[in-house]
Amino acid sequence: MRSKFNYLRPVSPQEAAEVKAKYGRRARCLAGGTDLMLQCRHGIFNSEYCLDLTYIPELNYIRVGSNDLKIGPLTTLNQLENLKEEDSLISSIRGTVSQMCTPQLRNLATIGGNLCNASPAADLSTLLIALNATGKILSSSGERSLPLEDFFTGVNKTALEEDEFLSGIQIPIPALRTGHSFSRIGRTVIDIAQVNAAVSLSVDENGIIVDPRIVLGAVAPTPIRSSAAEKALSGIEISRVDDNLIQEAGKLAAADARPVSDIRAAADYRKYVCGVLARRSIEESILKLNGAIS
Amino acid sequence: MIKLNVNGTTYEVEVEPNETLASVLRHRLNFRGVRISCEEGECGSCTVLLDGKPVTSCLMLAMQAEGKEITTIEGLGTMDNLHPIQEAFIEEQGFQCGFCTPGIILSTKALLEKNPHPTPTEVANALSGHICRCGAYPHIIRSVLNAAKKLENQ
Numbered sequence: 001m002r003s004k005f006n007y008l009r010p011v012s013p014q015e016a017a018e019v020k021a022k023y024g025r026r027a028r029c030l031a032g033g034t035d036l037m038l039q040c041r042h043g044i045f046n047s048e049y050c051l052d053l054t055y056i057p058e059l060n061y062i063r064v065g066s067n068d069l070k071i072g073p074l075t076t077l078n079q080l081e082n083l084k085e086e087d088s089l090i091s092s093i094r095g096t097v098s099q100m101c102t103p104q105l106r107n108l109a110t111i112g113g114n115l116c117n118a119s120p121a122a123d124l125s126t127l128l129i130a131l132n133a134t135g136k137i138l139s140s141s142g143e144r145s146l147p148l149e150d151f152f153t154g155v156n157k158t159a160l161e162e163d164e165f166l167s168g169i170q171i172p173i174p175a176l177r178t179g180h181s182f183s184r185i186g187r188t189v190i191d192i193a194q195v196n197a198a199v200s201l202s203v204d205e206n207g208i209i210v211d212p213r214i215v216l217g218a219v220a221p222t223p224i225r226s227s228a229a230e231k232a233l234s235g236i237e238i239s240r241v242d243d244n245l246i247q248e249a250g251k252l253a254a255a256d257a258r259p260v261s262d263i264r265a266a267a268d269y270r271k272y273v274c275g276v277l278a279r280r281s282i283e284e285s286i287l288k289l290n291g292a293i294s
Numbered sequence: 295m296i297k298l299n300v301n302g303t304t305y306e307v308e309v310e311p312n313e314t315l316a317s318v319l320r321h322r323l324n325f326r327g328v329r330i331s332c333e334e335g336e337c338g339s340c341t342v343l344l345d346g347k348p349v350t351s352c353l354m355l356a357m358q359a360e361g362k363e364i365t366t367i368e369g370l371g372t373m374d375n376l377h378p379i380q381e382a383f384i385e386e387q388g389f390q391c392g393f394c395t396p397g398i399i400l401s402t403k404a405l406l407e408k409n410p411h412p413t414p415t416e417v418a419n420a421l422s423g424h425i426c427r428c429g430a431y432p433h434i435i436r437s438v439l440n441a442a443k444k445l446e447n448q
Contacts, residue, residue: 007311007357030355034335037353040312041333050311054358078347102423103401105335107347108354189422190336 003045009052013059013138013167019051021140024162027051031074031113034105059112059167064090069171073112081106088288089131089173092180096127096198099182102190112166115148118156118222121192125152126217127182128169129225130198136168143167152222176202176210179289181281184217185273187264193218194265197253197277201285207238214249214282219257219274228252229278241286250279296360300325301369309356316340316351319366327367327396338424341397342366348401350423367396370403378444379403379437388437390428398424402438406445414439 008027010016019027027049030036039045053059059074064085071080080097083090100123101109114124115135125148133148137160148169151159160166184196196217202210212233217223229252232245254275261267287293298305300323309318319328319342328351329339335353342351343365351359371377379402382388389395398421405412405420412420417438418431426434 002312004310004312007355009357030358033355033358034350034353037314037355038334050355052355052358055361102335102338102350103420104338104341104348104350104423105353107344107349 001043003040003043005040005045005048005050007050007052009055011055013056014140016051016053016056016165017138017140017163019049020163020165023049029053029116029165031116032076032105032109033113034101034109035113035117035119053112053165066173068173071111071169071171073110073115073166073169075111077101077106077109077111077114078103080111086294087173088178088180088294089171091294092127092131092182092198096123096182099123099184111169115151115169116158116160116166118152118154118158119192120155120221120223121194121196121218122223123182123184123193123196123217126196126215126223127198128171129223130182130200130213130215131171131180132200132213133169133171135166136170137164138167139164145170149225155221174200174202176204177289178202179285179287181284181288183277183281183284185277191264195219195259195270195274195277197274197281199278199281199285201233201238201282201289203238203289209233209236209238209241214253214278216253216257216274216278219259219270224256224258226253226256226278228256229282233282238286238289241282246279246282249282250275253278296357298323298356298359298364299362300364301366302363307356311355311357313356314352315342315354315356315359315364318356319351319364325366325368329393329396331393336425337394338397338401339394341400341424343400343404346404346407348397348404348423365400365403367399370399377403378448379406379441382441382444383434383437386433386437386440388430388434389426390430394424394426398426398434402441405438406442410446411442412438 028047061072063070182198184193200213214226214229229249257274259267259270319325331339333352335350340352
Protein backbone atom coordinates (compact mmCIF):
# COMPACT_ATOMS: atom_id res chain seq x y z
CA MET A 1 0.00 0.00 0.00
CA ARG A 2 1.42 3.39 -1.00
CA SER A 3 1.78 5.88 1.82
CA LYS A 4 -0.78 8.66 1.79
CA PHE A 5 -0.06 12.29 2.54
CA ASN A 6 -1.16 15.83 1.87
CA TYR A 7 0.89 17.72 -0.68
CA LEU A 8 2.19 21.21 0.04
CA ARG A 9 4.08 23.39 -2.39
CA PRO A 10 5.81 26.41 -0.83
CA VAL A 11 7.31 28.85 -3.34
CA SER A 12 9.88 30.56 -1.12
CA PRO A 13 12.31 29.41 1.60
CA GLN A 14 10.39 31.62 4.08
CA GLU A 15 7.12 29.93 3.25
CA ALA A 16 8.75 26.50 3.65
CA ALA A 17 10.09 27.60 7.04
CA GLU A 18 6.62 28.72 8.10
CA VAL A 19 5.14 25.37 7.13
CA LYS A 20 7.89 23.58 9.07
CA ALA A 21 7.23 25.84 12.07
CA LYS A 22 3.54 24.94 11.92
CA TYR A 23 3.78 21.18 11.31
CA GLY A 24 7.26 20.16 12.56
CA ARG A 25 7.85 16.45 12.06
CA ARG A 26 4.39 16.01 10.59
CA ALA A 27 5.77 17.58 7.40
CA ARG A 28 8.66 16.02 5.52
CA CYS A 29 10.64 17.82 2.85
CA LEU A 30 10.68 16.39 -0.67
CA ALA A 31 13.66 17.36 -2.83
CA GLY A 32 14.51 15.03 -5.73
CA GLY A 33 12.31 12.36 -4.18
CA THR A 34 14.43 9.42 -5.28
CA ASP A 35 14.70 8.15 -1.70
CA LEU A 36 11.32 9.38 -0.41
CA MET A 37 9.38 7.88 -3.31
CA LEU A 38 10.79 4.47 -2.45
CA GLN A 39 9.58 4.90 1.13
CA CYS A 40 6.21 5.98 -0.22
CA ARG A 41 6.01 2.91 -2.45
CA HIS A 42 6.80 0.62 0.47
CA GLY A 43 4.25 2.37 2.67
CA ILE A 44 6.82 3.62 5.18
CA PHE A 45 6.58 7.35 4.45
CA ASN A 46 4.67 8.17 7.60
CA SER A 47 4.37 11.95 7.60
CA GLU A 48 1.04 13.67 7.17
CA TYR A 49 2.42 16.36 4.87
CA CYS A 50 4.82 16.18 1.98
CA LEU A 51 6.56 19.51 1.58
CA ASP A 52 7.69 19.77 -2.06
CA LEU A 53 10.70 22.09 -2.21
CA THR A 54 11.22 21.71 -5.97
CA TYR A 55 9.24 24.84 -6.80
CA ILE A 56 11.55 27.11 -4.79
CA PRO A 57 14.07 28.57 -7.25
CA GLU A 58 16.06 30.21 -4.42
CA LEU A 59 17.12 26.75 -3.23
CA ASN A 60 18.66 25.80 -6.57
CA TYR A 61 21.95 27.56 -7.33
CA ILE A 62 25.67 27.06 -7.74
CA ARG A 63 27.83 30.08 -6.93
CA VAL A 64 31.55 29.83 -7.46
CA GLY A 65 33.17 32.56 -5.40
CA SER A 66 36.81 33.37 -4.68
CA ASN A 67 36.67 31.99 -1.12
CA ASP A 68 33.97 29.40 -1.34
CA LEU A 69 31.58 27.41 -3.43
CA LYS A 70 27.91 27.76 -2.48
CA ILE A 71 25.42 25.14 -3.59
CA GLY A 72 21.66 25.21 -3.09
CA PRO A 73 20.22 22.01 -1.60
CA LEU A 74 17.84 21.53 -4.54
CA THR A 75 20.71 21.47 -7.05
CA THR A 76 20.54 18.19 -8.94
CA LEU A 77 23.42 15.76 -9.28
CA ASN A 78 23.22 16.38 -13.03
CA GLN A 79 23.81 20.12 -12.54
CA LEU A 80 26.90 19.31 -10.46
CA GLU A 81 28.07 16.79 -13.04
CA ASN A 82 27.92 19.54 -15.69
CA LEU A 83 30.04 22.05 -13.77
CA LYS A 84 32.66 23.26 -16.22
CA GLU A 85 35.33 24.74 -13.93
CA GLU A 86 38.66 22.92 -14.05
CA ASP A 87 39.43 23.48 -10.40
CA SER A 88 40.56 20.54 -8.22
CA LEU A 89 37.71 21.05 -5.73
CA ILE A 90 35.05 21.12 -8.40
CA SER A 91 36.53 18.22 -10.32
CA SER A 92 36.32 16.13 -7.13
CA ILE A 93 32.60 16.95 -6.85
CA ARG A 94 32.02 16.25 -10.55
CA GLY A 95 33.99 13.00 -10.32
CA THR A 96 32.00 11.82 -7.30
CA VAL A 97 28.60 12.71 -8.71
CA SER A 98 29.29 11.02 -12.04
CA GLN A 99 29.81 7.73 -10.16
CA MET A 100 26.40 7.95 -8.47
CA CYS A 101 23.25 6.06 -9.56
CA THR A 102 22.07 6.48 -13.17
CA PRO A 103 21.70 9.39 -15.63
CA GLN A 104 17.91 9.50 -15.13
CA LEU A 105 18.22 9.52 -11.34
CA ARG A 106 20.93 12.19 -11.47
CA ASN A 107 18.41 14.46 -13.22
CA LEU A 108 16.10 14.11 -10.19
CA ALA A 109 18.29 13.47 -7.14
CA THR A 110 19.63 16.51 -5.29
CA ILE A 111 22.66 17.26 -3.15
CA GLY A 112 20.42 18.30 -0.24
CA GLY A 113 18.37 15.13 -0.50
CA ASN A 114 21.48 12.96 -0.53
CA LEU A 115 22.69 14.67 2.67
CA CYS A 116 19.36 14.88 4.53
CA ASN A 117 18.40 11.26 3.86
CA ALA A 118 21.53 10.61 5.95
CA SER A 119 22.35 7.21 4.56
CA PRO A 120 25.68 6.08 6.02
CA ALA A 121 26.63 5.20 2.42
CA ALA A 122 25.74 8.54 0.82
CA ASP A 123 28.67 9.43 -1.44
CA LEU A 124 28.26 13.20 -1.12
CA SER A 125 28.18 13.06 2.69
CA THR A 126 31.60 11.41 2.73
CA LEU A 127 33.05 13.76 0.11
CA LEU A 128 31.64 16.96 1.58
CA ILE A 129 32.94 16.17 5.07
CA ALA A 130 36.39 15.72 3.53
CA LEU A 131 35.95 19.09 1.79
CA ASN A 132 35.14 20.67 5.18
CA ALA A 133 31.71 21.79 4.01
CA THR A 134 29.17 23.59 6.18
CA GLY A 135 25.40 23.28 6.05
CA LYS A 136 23.14 26.34 6.28
CA ILE A 137 20.02 25.49 8.21
CA LEU A 138 16.87 27.56 8.05
CA SER A 139 13.83 27.84 10.32
CA SER A 140 11.25 30.54 10.87
CA SER A 141 13.42 31.89 13.71
CA GLY A 142 16.51 32.34 11.53
CA GLU A 143 19.49 30.66 9.95
CA ARG A 144 22.34 28.75 11.56
CA SER A 145 25.46 27.02 10.27
CA LEU A 146 26.72 23.57 11.13
CA PRO A 147 29.80 21.77 9.83
CA LEU A 148 28.57 18.73 7.90
CA GLU A 149 30.88 16.69 10.09
CA ASP A 150 28.39 17.34 12.93
CA PHE A 151 25.27 17.12 10.75
CA PHE A 152 24.84 13.35 10.83
CA THR A 153 23.75 11.81 14.11
CA GLY A 154 22.83 8.25 13.10
CA VAL A 155 21.44 6.06 10.35
CA ASN A 156 18.94 8.31 8.51
CA LYS A 157 19.21 10.84 11.33
CA THR A 158 20.48 14.41 11.21
CA ALA A 159 20.95 17.30 13.61
CA LEU A 160 18.02 19.13 11.99
CA GLU A 161 15.39 20.18 14.53
CA GLU A 162 11.82 19.45 13.60
CA ASP A 163 11.16 23.01 12.41
CA GLU A 164 14.37 23.25 10.36
CA PHE A 165 15.52 22.33 6.88
CA LEU A 166 18.81 22.45 4.98
CA SER A 167 18.91 25.68 2.97
CA GLY A 168 22.47 25.76 1.62
CA ILE A 169 25.86 24.11 1.45
CA GLN A 170 29.07 26.07 1.64
CA ILE A 171 32.43 24.60 0.68
CA PRO A 172 35.56 26.63 1.46
CA ILE A 173 38.15 26.93 -1.30
CA PRO A 174 41.37 25.93 0.47
CA ALA A 175 43.96 28.67 0.86
CA LEU A 176 46.76 26.07 0.87
CA ARG A 177 47.77 23.77 -1.99
CA THR A 178 45.32 20.88 -1.70
CA GLY A 179 44.54 17.56 -3.36
CA HIS A 180 41.11 15.93 -3.08
CA SER A 181 40.04 12.44 -3.93
CA PHE A 182 36.99 10.21 -3.66
CA SER A 183 36.65 6.48 -4.24
CA ARG A 184 33.85 4.01 -3.83
CA ILE A 185 33.11 0.38 -4.35
CA GLY A 186 29.64 -1.01 -5.06
CA ARG A 187 28.09 -4.22 -6.29
CA THR A 188 26.80 -2.60 -9.49
CA VAL A 189 26.98 0.84 -11.07
CA ILE A 190 23.47 1.64 -9.85
CA ASP A 191 23.75 0.40 -6.29
CA ILE A 192 24.74 2.53 -3.32
CA ALA A 193 28.30 2.14 -2.06
CA GLN A 194 29.39 -0.86 -0.05
CA VAL A 195 32.19 1.39 1.19
CA ASN A 196 33.38 4.83 0.15
CA ALA A 197 36.25 7.09 1.16
CA ALA A 198 37.25 10.69 0.59
CA VAL A 199 40.51 12.44 1.35
CA SER A 200 41.60 16.05 1.37
CA LEU A 201 45.32 16.76 1.83
CA SER A 202 46.69 20.29 2.14
CA VAL A 203 50.33 21.33 2.44
CA ASP A 204 51.81 24.60 3.70
CA GLU A 205 54.57 26.59 1.96
CA ASN A 206 57.18 24.17 3.35
CA GLY A 207 55.38 21.13 1.96
CA ILE A 208 54.18 20.00 5.40
CA ILE A 209 50.76 18.27 5.52
CA VAL A 210 48.32 20.39 7.53
CA ASP A 211 44.94 19.18 8.86
CA PRO A 212 44.49 16.13 6.61
CA ARG A 213 40.91 14.90 6.34
CA ILE A 214 40.31 11.20 5.79
CA VAL A 215 36.62 10.30 5.73
CA LEU A 216 35.08 6.83 5.47
CA GLY A 217 31.49 6.03 4.50
CA ALA A 218 29.23 3.01 5.00
CA VAL A 219 31.45 1.66 7.79
CA ALA A 220 29.60 3.24 10.75
CA PRO A 221 26.13 4.70 11.42
CA THR A 222 27.38 8.00 9.97
CA PRO A 223 30.37 8.90 7.79
CA ILE A 224 33.42 9.05 10.09
CA ARG A 225 36.80 10.74 10.04
CA SER A 226 39.68 8.40 10.76
CA SER A 227 41.57 10.36 13.37
CA ALA A 228 44.28 7.69 13.57
CA ALA A 229 45.02 7.82 9.83
CA GLU A 230 44.88 11.63 9.86
CA LYS A 231 47.34 11.75 12.76
CA ALA A 232 49.75 9.49 10.89
CA LEU A 233 49.94 11.96 7.99
CA SER A 234 49.69 15.24 9.88
CA GLY A 235 52.90 17.28 10.08
CA ILE A 236 54.76 15.03 7.62
CA GLU A 237 56.58 16.56 4.68
CA ILE A 238 54.69 15.49 1.58
CA SER A 239 57.80 14.30 -0.27
CA ARG A 240 58.51 11.88 2.61
CA VAL A 241 55.14 10.15 2.37
CA ASP A 242 56.18 6.76 1.02
CA ASP A 243 54.36 3.50 0.33
CA ASN A 244 54.98 2.25 3.88
CA LEU A 245 53.35 5.29 5.45
CA ILE A 246 50.37 5.11 3.07
CA GLN A 247 49.95 1.39 3.85
CA GLU A 248 50.08 2.20 7.56
CA ALA A 249 47.48 4.99 7.17
CA GLY A 250 45.21 2.56 5.31
CA LYS A 251 45.50 0.04 8.15
CA LEU A 252 44.74 2.71 10.74
CA ALA A 253 41.68 3.79 8.75
CA ALA A 254 40.44 0.18 8.60
CA ALA A 255 40.93 -0.09 12.39
CA ASP A 256 38.73 3.00 12.90
CA ALA A 257 35.89 1.45 10.84
CA ARG A 258 32.94 -0.05 12.73
CA PRO A 259 30.97 -1.66 9.91
CA VAL A 260 27.94 -3.93 10.02
CA SER A 261 27.12 -6.90 7.80
CA ASP A 262 24.12 -6.46 5.52
CA ILE A 263 22.87 -7.58 2.12
CA ARG A 264 25.56 -5.55 0.37
CA ALA A 265 28.67 -6.71 2.20
CA ALA A 266 29.99 -8.52 5.26
CA ALA A 267 31.53 -6.44 8.03
CA ASP A 268 35.00 -8.00 7.58
CA TYR A 269 34.94 -7.26 3.89
CA ARG A 270 33.90 -3.66 4.50
CA LYS A 271 36.67 -3.20 7.06
CA TYR A 272 39.31 -4.56 4.70
CA VAL A 273 38.11 -2.65 1.64
CA CYS A 274 37.82 0.57 3.60
CA GLY A 275 41.57 0.38 4.31
CA VAL A 276 42.24 -0.17 0.61
CA LEU A 277 40.03 2.75 -0.45
CA ALA A 278 41.61 5.04 2.15
CA ARG A 279 45.05 4.11 0.81
CA ARG A 280 44.05 4.69 -2.82
CA SER A 281 42.42 8.01 -1.98
CA ILE A 282 45.54 9.17 -0.17
CA GLU A 283 47.69 8.15 -3.14
CA GLU A 284 45.40 9.96 -5.55
CA SER A 285 45.27 13.09 -3.39
CA ILE A 286 49.07 13.22 -3.36
CA LEU A 287 49.20 12.83 -7.15
CA LYS A 288 46.66 15.65 -7.52
CA LEU A 289 48.52 17.80 -5.02
CA ASN A 290 51.68 17.40 -7.05
CA GLY A 291 49.84 18.16 -10.27
CA ALA A 292 50.63 14.70 -11.66
CA ILE A 293 46.93 14.10 -12.39
CA SER A 294 43.91 16.36 -12.46
CA MET B 295 -6.87 18.80 -10.66
CA ILE B 296 -3.48 19.59 -12.15
CA LYS B 297 -2.30 20.57 -15.61
CA LEU B 298 0.30 18.44 -17.33
CA ASN B 299 1.96 19.34 -20.60
CA VAL B 300 2.59 16.08 -22.44
CA ASN B 301 4.02 16.04 -25.97
CA GLY B 302 2.94 19.65 -26.51
CA THR B 303 -0.65 19.22 -25.35
CA THR B 304 -1.98 20.39 -21.98
CA TYR B 305 -4.10 17.88 -20.08
CA GLU B 306 -6.18 18.63 -17.02
CA VAL B 307 -6.15 15.57 -14.83
CA GLU B 308 -7.32 14.60 -11.38
CA VAL B 309 -4.48 13.00 -9.39
CA GLU B 310 -3.88 11.71 -5.89
CA PRO B 311 -1.12 13.58 -4.01
CA ASN B 312 0.91 10.37 -3.71
CA GLU B 313 0.54 9.29 -7.32
CA THR B 314 3.65 8.92 -9.45
CA LEU B 315 4.08 10.64 -12.78
CA ALA B 316 4.49 7.19 -14.40
CA SER B 317 1.13 6.03 -13.08
CA VAL B 318 -0.70 9.18 -14.17
CA LEU B 319 0.81 9.09 -17.66
CA ARG B 320 0.07 5.43 -18.21
CA HIS B 321 -3.18 4.81 -16.34
CA ARG B 322 -4.96 8.16 -16.38
CA LEU B 323 -3.73 9.68 -19.65
CA ASN B 324 -3.25 6.38 -21.47
CA PHE B 325 0.32 6.92 -22.70
CA ARG B 326 1.02 3.21 -22.92
CA GLY B 327 4.59 3.78 -24.09
CA VAL B 328 5.37 4.65 -20.46
CA ARG B 329 6.22 1.23 -19.07
CA ILE B 330 5.95 0.51 -15.36
CA SER B 331 8.15 -2.30 -14.16
CA CYS B 332 10.42 -2.12 -11.09
CA GLU B 333 8.98 1.14 -9.68
CA GLU B 334 12.27 1.66 -7.88
CA GLY B 335 14.24 3.67 -10.43
CA GLU B 336 16.46 0.73 -11.30
CA CYS B 337 15.18 -0.52 -14.67
CA GLY B 338 14.59 2.69 -16.62
CA SER B 339 11.51 1.44 -18.49
CA CYS B 340 9.37 4.35 -17.22
CA THR B 341 11.84 6.94 -18.54
CA VAL B 342 10.31 10.11 -19.98
CA LEU B 343 11.89 13.45 -20.83
CA LEU B 344 11.21 16.27 -18.40
CA ASP B 345 12.22 19.59 -19.97
CA GLY B 346 14.36 17.52 -22.33
CA LYS B 347 16.15 15.49 -19.65
CA PRO B 348 15.52 11.79 -19.05
CA VAL B 349 14.00 10.96 -15.65
CA THR B 350 12.51 7.84 -14.08
CA SER B 351 8.86 8.87 -13.91
CA CYS B 352 8.18 6.18 -11.28
CA LEU B 353 10.27 8.05 -8.70
CA MET B 354 8.56 11.40 -8.89
CA LEU B 355 5.13 12.69 -8.03
CA ALA B 356 2.85 13.75 -10.88
CA MET B 357 2.53 17.00 -8.88
CA GLN B 358 6.23 17.66 -9.44
CA ALA B 359 5.78 17.66 -13.23
CA GLU B 360 3.33 20.55 -13.26
CA GLY B 361 4.67 23.38 -15.40
CA LYS B 362 7.28 21.15 -17.05
CA GLU B 363 7.39 19.83 -20.61
CA ILE B 364 6.93 16.07 -20.61
CA THR B 365 7.88 13.98 -23.65
CA THR B 366 6.86 10.35 -23.96
CA ILE B 367 7.61 8.01 -26.85
CA GLU B 368 4.22 8.96 -28.30
CA GLY B 369 5.65 12.44 -28.82
CA LEU B 370 8.44 11.28 -31.12
CA GLY B 371 7.09 9.63 -34.25
CA THR B 372 3.93 8.03 -35.56
CA MET B 373 3.47 4.61 -37.18
CA ASP B 374 3.47 6.29 -40.60
CA ASN B 375 6.20 8.76 -39.86
CA LEU B 376 8.83 7.32 -37.56
CA HIS B 377 11.46 9.42 -35.85
CA PRO B 378 14.99 8.79 -37.23
CA ILE B 379 16.00 7.23 -33.89
CA GLN B 380 13.08 4.79 -34.16
CA GLU B 381 14.10 3.94 -37.75
CA ALA B 382 17.65 3.32 -36.59
CA PHE B 383 16.47 0.93 -33.85
CA ILE B 384 14.45 -1.05 -36.41
CA GLU B 385 17.32 -1.17 -38.91
CA GLU B 386 19.85 -2.36 -36.33
CA GLN B 387 17.36 -4.58 -34.47
CA GLY B 388 18.04 -2.65 -31.28
CA PHE B 389 15.41 -4.64 -29.34
CA GLN B 390 13.71 -7.99 -29.09
CA CYS B 391 10.56 -7.83 -26.98
CA GLY B 392 10.48 -4.02 -27.04
CA PHE B 393 9.47 -3.48 -23.42
CA CYS B 394 12.47 -1.31 -22.51
CA THR B 395 12.67 0.37 -25.93
CA PRO B 396 10.54 3.52 -25.39
CA GLY B 397 12.70 4.57 -22.43
CA ILE B 398 15.92 3.79 -24.25
CA ILE B 399 14.87 5.78 -27.30
CA LEU B 400 14.03 8.79 -25.12
CA SER B 401 17.41 8.61 -23.35
CA THR B 402 19.00 8.34 -26.82
CA LYS B 403 17.19 11.49 -27.93
CA ALA B 404 18.50 13.42 -24.91
CA LEU B 405 22.02 12.07 -25.46
CA LEU B 406 22.18 12.95 -29.16
CA GLU B 407 20.88 16.46 -28.55
CA LYS B 408 23.71 17.05 -26.11
CA ASN B 409 26.36 14.98 -27.84
CA PRO B 410 25.59 14.39 -31.56
CA HIS B 411 28.65 12.16 -32.10
CA PRO B 412 29.00 9.87 -29.08
CA THR B 413 31.54 7.08 -28.77
CA PRO B 414 30.23 3.58 -27.96
CA THR B 415 31.41 4.10 -24.36
CA GLU B 416 29.54 7.39 -24.12
CA VAL B 417 26.43 5.63 -25.43
CA ALA B 418 26.81 2.87 -22.83
CA ASN B 419 27.21 5.45 -20.05
CA ALA B 420 24.19 7.43 -21.20
CA LEU B 421 22.09 4.26 -21.27
CA SER B 422 23.45 2.80 -18.02
CA GLY B 423 20.11 3.47 -16.33
CA HIS B 424 18.25 1.06 -18.61
CA ILE B 425 17.95 -2.69 -18.26
CA CYS B 426 17.20 -4.82 -21.33
CA ARG B 427 16.27 -8.28 -20.17
CA CYS B 428 16.54 -9.63 -23.74
CA GLY B 429 20.18 -8.56 -23.63
CA ALA B 430 20.10 -6.64 -26.89
CA TYR B 431 22.80 -4.25 -25.63
CA PRO B 432 25.30 -4.56 -28.56
CA HIS B 433 22.47 -3.91 -31.03
CA ILE B 434 21.18 -1.02 -28.94
CA ILE B 435 24.58 0.67 -29.05
CA ARG B 436 24.77 0.15 -32.82
CA SER B 437 21.25 1.59 -33.15
CA VAL B 438 22.26 4.74 -31.29
CA LEU B 439 25.38 5.18 -33.45
CA ASN B 440 23.22 4.68 -36.56
CA ALA B 441 20.69 7.20 -35.24
CA ALA B 442 23.50 9.74 -34.78
CA LYS B 443 24.39 9.35 -38.46
CA LYS B 444 20.77 9.66 -39.57
CA LEU B 445 20.25 12.84 -37.56
CA GLU B 446 23.49 14.29 -38.91
CA ASN B 447 22.39 13.68 -42.52
CA GLN B 448 18.98 15.20 -42.00
